Amino acid sequence: MLTRKQYELLMFVHERLKETGIPPSFDEMKDALDLRSKSGIHRLITALEERGFIRRLPNRARALEVLRLPESVAPSLAAQSRAGNGRGFAPAVIEGSLGKMRPVQPAEERAQVISVPVMGRIAAGTPISAIQTYTHSIPVPADLLSTGDHFALEVRGDSMIEAGILDGDTVVIKRSDSADTGDIVVALVDDEEATLKRLRKRGASIALEAANPAYETRIFGPDRVKVQGKLIGLIRRY
Numbered sequence: 449m450l451t452r453k454q455y456e457l458l459m460f461v462h463e464r465l466k467e468t469g470i471p472p473s474f475d476e477m478k479d480a481l482d483l484r485s486k487s488g489i490h491r492l493i494t495a496l497e498e499r500g501f502i503r504r505l506p507n508r509a510r511a512l513e514v515l516r517l518p519e520s521v522a523p524s525l526a527a528q529s530r531a532g533n534g535r536g537f538a539p540a541v542i543e544g545s546l547g548k549m550r551p552v553q554p555a556e557e558r559a560q561v562i563s564v565p566v567m568g569r570i571a572a573g574t575p576i577s578a579i580q581t582y583t584h585s586i587p588v589p590a591d592l593l594s595t596g597d598h599f600a601l602e603v604r605g606d607s608m609i610e611a612g613i614l615d616g617d618t619v620v621i622k623r624s625d626s627a628d629t630g631d632i633v634v635a636l637v638d639d640e641e642a643t644l645k646r647l648r649k650r651g652a653s654i655a656l657e658a659a660n661p662a663y664e665t666r667i668f669g670p671d672r673v674k675v676q677g678k679l680i681g682l683i684r685r686y
Contacts, residue, residue: 456481
C-alpha cells in the first residue's frame, strides 16, 4: 500500500517518462507534489524503490526507471491500451542493444524504426559553433517521433544534468522555430552559437536556463535567439 504522496510521485514520474522519455527534475517533482524541500522527494523515491515500484539507475543524475504501477492502476491502463491500440502497459525505460540505448517496446514494434540524421554536436554547457551539417544517421523508434521533421545532436557538456541529459547523450529534436516557456530547445544565439537549454520568456527578453546550478541563466533580446527545435527524447550509450 502506497501513501498518497508516494502514489502521486510515482504517477507523476510515470506520466513524464511516457510523455518525454526524460525523468522530471527534483525541483519539478517538489513543485508537482507541493513539498517545501527536495529532502521530501528523496524520502519518497527511497520508499518507492524499497517497494519495487522504481529503480534509480546508477552513475546518472536522477535517472529513474518505473518498474511497475500499483495494481489498482495497472489493470485500468492495460484495458485502456487494449481498447485503443492493442498494447498493454510497458514501463518507460531504456534498454541497451549493441551499445545503443532505446525505449523498451513490445516485440512486434521493435522493427518499426525511422532513420534520423545526426547534425553534429550541441553544447549543454558553454555554447559552441552553430549546428554542423549531416554526419550520419541513427535508428529511432517510430513511436518516439511525432509528425514533422526531426534531427539528432550529440550532447557535449553538463549544464543539463538535472534534466537527465548527460555529456555523450544523443538528443532527438523536432524542428520548430517557436517554443513555449519551459521547453528544452536547441537555440541559436547571434547566428553563431548553438546550445541546448530550457527556454523562459521574460517579458520582451528570452532566458536560456541551464539545469545545473554551476551555470548561470543567460538573457538575450528576442532578436538574438532563434529556436531551431524542441527536445522530444534522447538516446544513451554505455
